[in-house]
Amino acid sequence: MSNQVTLTINNQAITVPAGSTIMEAAQKLGVTVPHFCWHPGLSIAGVCRFCMVRVEGMPKLQIACNTPASEGMKVDTVSEDVKDAHKWALEFHLINHPLDCPICDQAGECELQNYYMKVGKYQSQMEDDKVLKPKALDVGDTLVLDTERCILCSRCVRFEDEVTKTSTLGIFNRGDQATIGTYKDKKIKHNYSYNLADICPVGAFTAKDFRFKCRVWFLKETSTVCPGCSTGCNVSLFQNRNQREYYRLKPKHNPDVNGYWMCDTGRTMYEHLNASARIASPLLSGEQVSFPAALHALGDAVQSVSAEKIAVVFTAQYTNEEYTSVLHALKKMTGGLPKVFVWRDESEKEEDFDGILMRGDRNPNTRGMNDVFKTEGVKSVLLKADYSALASSGAELTLIFGPEVESAYPNMQAALSRLVEMKKTVFFGNGMQEPVNKMWLRMPVKVFAEKSGTFVNFNGIAQKLKANAPVFPAVKCVSEYFSQLSETTQSKA
């Protein structure tokens, strides 16, 4: 027996591995079968009875998610009786669903809404009152649960059982009284809780972080890479372009990197992008100056010392292109390579891994940075708890490329007060930490959402960032600053 089977869906032939379901075959073919409880990252439950398809030779409609595909099977997903089945399944799902779309954060990306517009659109024939259930329940630090909106698809229960293995959720009672809920005295407490709000096809789980902040239809998404740790999860970043305000991140499927999920720490990666969390202008010896003036001062400072008197302190939060461009520019301007240091947080446990996605190395581009150092012939010195190597380097100019994600550097304040003791310090970053203002020059830089470039994750997978319009148009990324400097100066090399 071969391990491939060929079936036809809507008269289109498709070959899938034996044991695949009709749903998987349909997905592979690009045919959408409406579904609620089926999720590609979870086990099959077959409880929503919504993915009905007609299989030739079978007396009744079958659910696509739990029917194995077999050789020569003929599946129909568009016939009238299938459409009718969808309509009636939807009617059943909506019997006790409250009509609170106006106050529901899921409205706009709700599968129930979408399918209603697609296959429903009818007057309900239900005459009895809707069953009332608890609403706006506090089920943890990150989520709000509305049990009335739940359609009992059990995706969240399976996520808790299979992905995080925390099993805090269950379906209680029976029939129309069945409600989703946490076990007694239990709260959802793990670093993957926002995934529950994502996989919930309706608005039963909504994120506290996003609660009532913005309607989803105002948001535009950009596919980029999470800068939260060295895993480099693929994410969609949501921005309200009229307000130039970032609101949230959601995971994007990538089987090689993050599968379907991302962690809660990664979800906070929009906070440092918004204008309120950032500095907008350069600060030269405590005075606000224009960007050209700051760049001019920087260019003079770099050219007035020899290459070995320059110390460069990198953090692994910049793109490959930025490291290369900074090193090239310095080489051109000073005729040699500077002393390179790598700043890591004291508390960082690089080898840690939580077993799902998040890694102890909270820098997105450690591997990429080391790759660049290798090709450029740079030998770096690690600055972790011990800064003596930098202090004894005799550097007259110290260029510090500070971390973009400051939450990854909990001891940043202490580290900065050590770094500021150097002779002439230039800080690149958006930090509002107090020692930064004591630096000779402070330059704001673009954040990951505003630049294109490459991050290489822990596994060696290079991934591209995608640039959005910047929040502060005058602010550039370090590669732009340095290429501008090197263009305007005479080469010494």
Place this chain on the structure above:
Amino acid sequence: MAYVNVSRDPERNFKNGYLATSLVGMGTTLVTFAKQVFGLEESATVQWPEVEYQYSERFKGAHFLTKRPDGRVRCTACFLCATNCPAQCITIVAGESSDKGVEKFPVRFEIDILRCVFCGYCEEACPVDAIRMGPEYSMAGLAEQKWVYTKDHLLERDAVKRKLGEKQVSKKDENTKHETVESSLPGIHADHSHSGH
């Protein structure tokens, strides 16, 4: 080459001329004037602003926000009016209500009335009858006046109160949760006295 002689209007004669038509018009004016002086006919002119013209109840003038029976704002901050507004003149900031039954309410609700085109789409989009175009039509003002109508202004407007009174309270079904429904978010209170609106 063919041509049309336009040198003389075929309709032109003494009857259609300037003098005759002016006199006929003046005659009409004088007759109407005389009728109104002797009280034979009522004047169509309204002595505004001493006398206000009464438009029909369906007149769509300046916006106002309707109220719940207990006087609080009806709006649930669903953003449908702001979404539908072609002039993008509505700004809403939603917040968590401390009232258990309401859940979401507008912390800020502002209409930039200078951008508004009075199309009425906001009123049409509203699922809870919270925003309506009211009977107020005289909105002239000075440049330094605040032209962004705030939530308080939209709720407590003298012209609306005077003309609508009780009608500012929406008669549509209350979109509040049933009393028996349990909620447990911090900051939500069961009784309305902590409503904080």
